[in-house]
Amino acid sequence: MRTSIFNIHSGFLFLFSFLLLISCNKREDDNPSDELEVKISTVTINGLSIEDGATDISIEPAFTILFSRPVDNTKTAAAVKLTRGTQELGKAVGLTDGGLKLVVVPAEELAYATPYTLKIEAGELGPGSEQLLSPFEINFTTEMEPVPAFSAGDGSLASPYSINTAQELDLVRHFPNNHYSLGRDINAQDLIAGDPSGWLPIGTMARPFTGTFEGNGFSITGLMVQRTLRTNQGLFGVLAGNGAIRNLHLVQADVTGGSPIGALVGRIIEGQIESCSSTGTVSAVGDRAGGLVGSLEKGAITRSFSTSKVVGEGGMIGGLVGEVGLGAVELSFATGRVRAFKPEAGGLIGAVRENSLIKNCYATGEVIVLREGGGLIGHLAGTANSSYATGAITIEDENENGDFVGHAIGQKVISGSTNAIYYPADQVINYNGASMINTTGTAIDINSLSCSNPNMVFPFLDFTSVWNCSSSRNWISLSWE
Numbered sequence: 001m002r003t004s005i006f007n008i009h010s011g012f013l014f015l016f017s018f019l020l021l022i023s024c025n026k027r028e029d030d031n032p033s034d035e036l037e038v039k040i041s042t043v044t045i046n047g048l049s050i051e052d053g054a055t056d057i058s059i060e061p062a063f064t065i066l067f068s069r070p071v072d073n074t075k076t077a078a079a080v081k082l083t084r085g086t087q088e089l090g091k092a093v094g095l096t097d098g099g100l101k102l103v104v105v106p107a108e109e110l111a112y113a114t115p116y117t118l119k120i121e122a123g124e125l126g127p128g129s130e131q132l133l134s135p136f137e138i139n140f141t142t143e144m145e146p147v148p149a150f151s152a153g154d155g156s157l158a159s160p161y162s163i164n165t166a167q168e169l170d171l172v173r174h175f176p177n178n179h180y181s182l183g184r185d186i187n188a189q190d191l192i193a194g195d196p197s198g199w200l201p202i203g204t205m206a207r208p209f210t211g212t213f214e215g216n217g218f219s220i221t222g223l224m225v226q227r228t229l230r231t232n233q234g235l236f237g238v239l240a241g242n243g244a245i246r247n248l249h250l251v252q253a254d255v256t257g258g259s260p261i262g263a264l265v266g267r268i269i270e271g272q273i274e275s276c277s278s279t280g281t282v283s284a285v286g287d288r289a290g291g292l293v294g295s296l297e298k299g300a301i302t303r304s305f306s307t308s309k310v311v312g313e314g315g316m317i318g319g320l321v322g323e324v325g326l327g328a329v330e331l332s333f334a335t336g337r338v339r340a341f342k343p344e345a346g347g348l349i350g351a352v353r354e355n356s357l358i359k360n361c362y363a364t365g366e367v368i369v370l371r372e373g374g375g376l377i378g379h380l381a382g383t384a385n386s387s388y389a390t391g392a393i394t395i396e397d398e399n400e401n402g403d404f405v406g407h408a409i410g411q412k413v414i415s416g417s418t419n420a421i422y423y424p425a426d427q428v429i430n431y432n433g434a435s436m437i438n439t440t441g442t443a444i445d446i447n448s449l450s451c452s453n454p455n456m457v458f459p460f461l462d463f464t465s466v467w468n469c470s471s472s473r474n475w476i477s478l479s480w481e
Contacts, residue, residue: 070099189222198224201237208240215248232266233257239271259286260294287314288322315342316350345369356382374410392428406438420460
């Protein structure tokens with residue numbers, strides 16, 4: 001009897017174990033194993049942690065999402081949605097850290113005091129069928145529109161807002177149509193200490209800076225920008241209309257971003273830059289990068305300079321300006337090293353398009369570029385007069401007939417014209433390609449320069465009011481320096 005009960009009991013345990021095994025297998029079939037599950041570890045906005053229902057969020061947020069395992073860029077980009085009500089908004093999406101970190105940036109600034117939702121839809125995100133099992137969602141509301149809290153002025157041209165603190169400088173972006181006057185040197189590091197993305201530029205495509213900013217000869221030190229997915233990066237993002245910046249100096253700026261990008265201004269749709277300068281580094285993940293201005297579409301730059309080192313993954317890279325579309329650059333110079341991984345780079349300007357004028361300028365920095373490199377200008381379709389270049393030039397692509405390299409001008413197309421362009425007779429050009437070196441300009445033996453009569457060496461330059469000859473310098477300088 002005891003044996004019979006034992007057998008029945010054993011049979012029941014066997015049947016229970018079998019059914020349990022089937023149930024477990026079914027659950028494993030229905031859901032991916034832990035090895036195939038993607039989880040979201042942390043979410044931050046502009047370097048700060050965020051939770052669902054957050055308020056007072058910047059109208060220019062950068063979301064950083066950390067995953068438990070690598071995800072695929074294309075799959076994840078399709079799964080990310082940024083919405084306002086039922087309207088889906090444009091965005092830029094990029095992966096870093098081997099696919100573990102996702103950065104999401106809205107295409108345009110958001111509206112003030114408005115609710116938004118960032119959502120990642122459930123489904124396959126990883127390259128090896130890894131899945132996000134449940135949709136992820138963060139709801140947030142943007143900040144209230146600030147009020148102008150400046151120490152003096154009313155923002156008019158006759159009575160500009162006075163800027164005397166870093167906090168007042170930070171307010172300028174909220175009122176891009178007003179006028180400003182800097183009253184002292186500013187240390188920008190006080191504003192960006194808690195944000196790894198750094199400074200948020202003044203002026204966007206949606207709300208460009210159209211006022212005036214008078215620097216009064218003061219400087220802004222320690223400007224830092226780290227926004228690789230953002231276009232139009234710099235102290236100012238976009239200048240338009242009657243926008244103007246004068247007598248302002250950036251010291252030790254470190255600006256990294258998309259295209260276009262410059263230490264002072266990323267993109268000038270229309271505007272004026274006068275008596276401004278920059279030192280530091282400008283790094284572009286795209287093209288159109290300049291030590292001072294990324295892209296000058298229409299307007300003028302005068303009496304300005306940059307000593308910044310400029311590096312661009314794309315082309316149109318210049319020591320002072322990346323690209324001049326329709327404008328003028330006069331009485332200006334650049335001394336920083338220029339490095340471009342695609343065509344069109346120059347010690348002063350990467351590319352000068354038709355109907356643009358470069359006059360009374362110079363560049364002394366080394367230029368390294370894939371193709372179309374010049375000591376002064378990489379690609380010239382406009383006009384360049386009364387200028388010179390001294391920096392060494394390296395062309396890295398030596399397998400084509402269209403590499404184009406020149407002492408001063410890399411490539412001068414049919415519409416391009418020059419007058420009174422100079423370069424040293426011993427200028428170094430590292431190039432083994434098949435194209436002829438562009439010798440546009442006049443080779444100068446600088447050892448024959450005499451400051452008692454500099455026009456003997458530079459016969460077409462104005463030494464009365466524009467240029468200055470000093471025995472302490474290897475070459476000549478601009479009179480205003």
